[in-house]
Amino acid sequence: xxxxxxxIARGHIDALMDTLAALREQSGRIERWGRLLAExxxxxSRLLAAGSGESAAEAEHLTAELITLERGDGQPLSAITxxxxxxxxxxxxxPEEDALARxxxxxxxxxxxxxxxxxxxxxxxxxxxxxxxxxxxATTLAFTGHCPNQLANVVEDAVCLPGTTASxxxxxxxxxxxxxxxxxxxxxxxx
Numbered sequence: 001x002x003x004x005x006x007x008i009a010r011g012h013i014d015a016l017m018d019t020l021a022a023l024r025e026q027s028g029r030i031e032r033w034g035r036l037l038a039e040x041x042x043x044x045s046r047l048l049a050a051g052s053g054e055s056a057a058e059a060e061h062l063t064a065e066l067i068t069l070e071r072g073d074g075q076p077l078s079a080i081t082x083x084x085x086x087x088x089x090x091x092x093x094x095p096e097e098d099a100l101a102r103x104x105x106x107x108x109x110x111x112x113x114x115x116x117x118x119x120x121x122x123x124x125x126x127x128x129x130x131x132x133x134x135x136x137x138a139t140t141l142a143f144t145g146h147c148p149n150q151l152a153n154v155v156e157d158a159v160c161l162p163g164t165t166a167s168x169x170x171x172x173x174x175x176x177x178x179x180x181x182x183x184x185x186x187x188x189x190x191x
Contacts, residue, residue: 012166019163019171023178026159030175033141033157034182040113040139042071042188046078048108048138050100051117052126054169056083058117058143058176065180071188080107082129100129110137117176118142119168121149121160130154143175144168 041047047066049059059081066079082103108114114133116126121144131154133140140155145168147160159175161168 015164015167016170019161019167020174022161022163023159023171023175027178029157029159030178031182034179034184035186036139037066037113037179037183038186038188040111041066041069041077041079041183043111044071044078045109045111045113046080046107047113047115048080048082048104048133049115049117050082050103050126050129051172052123053119055117055119055143055172056081058169058172059083059115061173062115062176062180065176066183069184069188077183077188082107097125098128100125101132104129104132104138105136108133108136108138112136112138114138114140115179116140116142116151116155117144117172118151119145119165119172121145121147121151123151126151127154143172 037047047063049062050056051059063079063081067076069077071077082100104114116130118126127150130140130151142151142155142158144151144158144160146162147158152158152160161171
């Protein structure tokens with residue numbers, strides 16, 4: 001019996017390489033986002049980040065990296081991961097899909113930046129969160145899969161990555177790391 005694992009691995013790696021090539025083409029957009037975040041967070045605004053499914057970990061990774069940077073006055077940048085659970089909403093009596101929107105409404109203010117991550121772009125809770133961010137005056141950005149999609153249609157700017165769900169999720173880690181590097185290179189100031 002011959003193994004099909006090498007063929008599966010080649011297919012997966014090929015799909016990932018295609019998605020990463022699309023990410024490379026959007027490096028200018030990520031650099032612009034980095035400058036925006038450096039300016040906003042450096043002047044005291046904050047980043048709110050959330051992701052659907054596995055992408056929630058990438059949102060956490062982004063905020064964990066950003067709080068290691070400091071503004072000109074020595075204070076850490078403000079970056080918060082929004083996470084919710086079914087229990088939170090069941091106790092509060094709100095539908096689960098409204099959870100992130102409620103968190104955004106509670107925490108976002110004008111000049112904050114909300115970054116949302118969703119490989120499919122069809123997560124209604126993130127779409128609702130983006131709309132809540134707009135109402136608060138926050139800037140909305142998304143890392144998502146193939147566009148157009150629901151999330152990309154409601155945010156101000158999106159990095160759209162074609163590919164399989166797995167290749168998009170894996171590429172989002174690289175995208176988040178690139179965004180952090182862009183913020184670091186732009187040099188948050190302020191204070």
